[in-house]
Amino acid sequence: MFEAIFPLFLFALVSTSTPGMATTLSTASGAQFGFRRSVPLMAGSAAGLATVAAAGAAGLAGLLAAAPSLQLAMKVAGSLYLIWLAWKIGRSGPPNLDVAMSKPNSFFGGVGLQWMNPKGWAMGLGAAASFAALANGPLQLAFLLGTVFGLAAALSLSAWCVAGTLLARLLRTERQWRVLNAVLGLLLAASIIPMWQPA
Template sequence: MLETVLPLILFALVSTSTPGIATTLSTASGAQFGFRRSVPLMAGSAAGLASVAAAGAAGLAGLLAAVPSLQLAMKVAGSAYLVWLAFKIGRSGPPNLDVSMAKPNSFFGGASVQWMNPKGWAMGLGAAASFAALADGPLQLALLLGAVFGLAAALSLSLWCVAGTLLARLLKTERQWRALNVVLGLVLAASIVPMWRPA
């Protein structure tokens, strides 16, 4: 069984580890709040990606293709939310001086980012098309993709969060913190651009 699922596991690990919206948020949260306080964000993001992959396998992709206005509404809402998050991250200072980003993002915030994340949908839909032969039907494929992508995202986001906490130990001055937060905010804002590219 492992030999047949191994390509899917590798695909999920590689695709969830590449830089994007969720990894940037996990890194910023780790730097700002530490690993433990970032767990709800990472758990929500992993659960969100699992549900996106499962929904893609179960056929939600067909609904989005049939109702372009729903897809546009998701893009607009997702972009607005991510711009707001990028602004909050970019304006924050060192953890002990920060008032604008006083608490880490929530489980729901992490999950909703994935539902509006084109990279997450591309991963889920690509996996559903590429690995459909591993399951006997849409429901089994949805369960398989949801489990694999959820676990892969939990692992990769944890690693990005740890990188953020290690980076935080290197930052000694308020100026260094502000520079890091501006960079992370700009990276997050730039990650919105692919959402608006024509397919």
């Protein structure tokens, strides 16, 4: 059984490790607040991706494809939320001097991020199409994809968060912090661009 699931896990791990909205936010949160205080964000993001993958496998993605207005509303809401987060991150300073980013993003913020993330839906749909033979029906496939993508996201986001905490140890001045946060804010804002490109 492990031999059959391993390619799916590898696909999920590689997909969730590539730079994007959630990875950039996890890195910024790790740098700003440390690993422990970033756990709710990462747990929410992993849970959000798990539910997106499961919903995609169960057929919700077909509804989104059939309702372009709902898809557009999700894109607009997701873009506005990410621009707001990018602004907060980009304008923040060192952790002890920061006012704009006074607390890390929440569990539900992480979940919402994934539900508005076209990359997450694309990963779930791609996995559902590629690995449907591993399950006996849509519900079993939804459970399998939700579990695998949730675990893979937890691992990859933890790695990005640790990278952020390690990076924070190298920063000594307020100017260095401001440059790092500006770069992370710009990267988060840039991660919105693929959301609006035609598939």
